[in-house]
Amino acid sequence: MTPKEILFSTLRRESPERTPWVPLAGVHAGALTRCPADELLTDGGRLLTALLAVNRLYRPDGQAVTYDLSLEAECLGCDLRWHPSRPPSVFSHPLADNMIVPCECTLPGPEDGRLPLVLDVTARLKSAVGGFTALIGVVCGPFTLASHLRGGALFSDLYDDPRYVRDLLDYCAKSALRLGGLLGGAGADVILVADPLAVQLSPDCFSAFLTPPLRMVFDGLRAAGLFSALSVCGDVIGLLPAMCRTGPDAVFVGEDVDLPLAKSVADRYNVCIGGNLPLNSLLLRGTPQAVLDHTAALLDAVPDRTGLILATGCDIPYGVPPENGAAPARAVRVGSRRQPASLKTRSSTHFPLL
Structure with missing residues (x-):
């Protein structure tokens, strides 16, 4: 099986030959080619070069094209602050003093903002590696996009x-579905709806407000022949049943969640689960061997x-050492701690920056 076939098989809840590996390398891709995040996300050529470096060094079964939750907000009138080592942040909210719902004619389209760049890079990456790697298009989830537009007033x-x-x-769900369709048309195989601010909702509030719009998104993506996933960062174990009931093929959880427990919840809903390597304590500050050992223990x-x-x-x-980012690929290909793949027993691998 090719790497992307392994991921597809997993998303169908089949039993492929091994566990797939999906590094969500957004602006981190730029670190592999010494490209600051603000240049990476505004220069298609540099973005493509960086994504090819991710593919070559990290051997992913699926990889994100971008992980920039400001794309839609920028198209809809939000001002951004740019940073050299993290994604741009939204700092103005066009609906802060205007309690209106934009009409559907304002939904982001293929010629708006930086979407032409992202769609073009998606198509070019598909041509380069799409035969063996699944491409993941990331869209901003409804609650996070609504917060970008309305600001803190959304909670009251x-x-x-x-x-x-x-x-x-x-409206924000229709934006996610439209962009997901555009990314799918450009070559993405999986659409990941990232809604980090939803972690601040109670399970009842999540179900009341987010289940209907998210279900619309995932039903629409499925009808378009695309796989889908929902990502909410933070301790979401209490939200997980509600997340699964929105109908994605997979949910992605972070390091705050006990993965075996979360998987037992997702299994009850016939939903796949992705996670959950620690970002700062392990990938950023650990050693390659520590990443390898942690990954093997997680699989076990x-x-x-x-x-x-x-x-x-x-x-x-952004600053994760490439040696650390590459270690999980080795672990999944070995499979478990009972079959160690110590870095010390292998010839050293060099990760030259481009």
């Missing part, structure tokens, strides 16, 4: 005007790996 709106929030979330902790995707639960930090 949940209580003061729930109908407005539902209408705004419906899940006896039934049906539906399991080894992944970073969120965007890899």
Whole structure:
């Protein structure tokens, strides 16, 4: 099986020959080619070069094209602050003083903002590596996009005007579905809906406000022939049943979640689960051997790996050493701690920066 066939098989809850590996390397891709994040996300040529470096060094079964949750917000009038080592941040909110729901004619389209760049790079990456690597298009989840547009007032709106929030979330879900369709048309195989701010909702609030719009997104992506996933960072074990009920093929969780417990929840809903290598304590500050050992132990902790995707639960930090980013690929190809693949027993691998 090719790497992408291994990921596809897992997403169908079959039993491929090994666990797939999905590093969510957004701006971190730029670190591999000495490209600052602000240049990476505005220069298609440099972005493609960096993504090819991720593919070559990290041997992923699936890889993200970008992990930039400001793309849609920028198209819709939010101002951004740019940074050399992390994604741009949103600092203005066009609906902060205007409690309106934009009409559908304003939804981001293929010619808006930086979307032409992302769609072009997706198509070019598909041509270069899409025969053996699954491409993952990342879109901003409805609650996070609504917060970009409305600002902090969105949280009081949940209580003061729930109908407005539902209408705004419906609009933001349509944005996610439109961009997901565009990315799929350009060559993405999987659409990951990343909604990190949803971790601040209670399970009941999540179900009341986010289940209908997210279900619309995932039903639409499935109808378009695309795999889908939902990612919410933080301690989401209490939210996990509600996340699964939105209907994605997979949910992605971070290091705050006990992976075997989370998998047992996802299994009840016939949903795959991706996770959950620690980002800062392990990938950023650990050693390659520590990453390898942790990954092997994580795999050993899940006896039934049906539906399991080894992944970073969120965007890899810019400064992660490439040797650390490459170690999980070695671990999944060995399979468990009972068959160690110590770095000391292999010839050293060099990771030249381009």
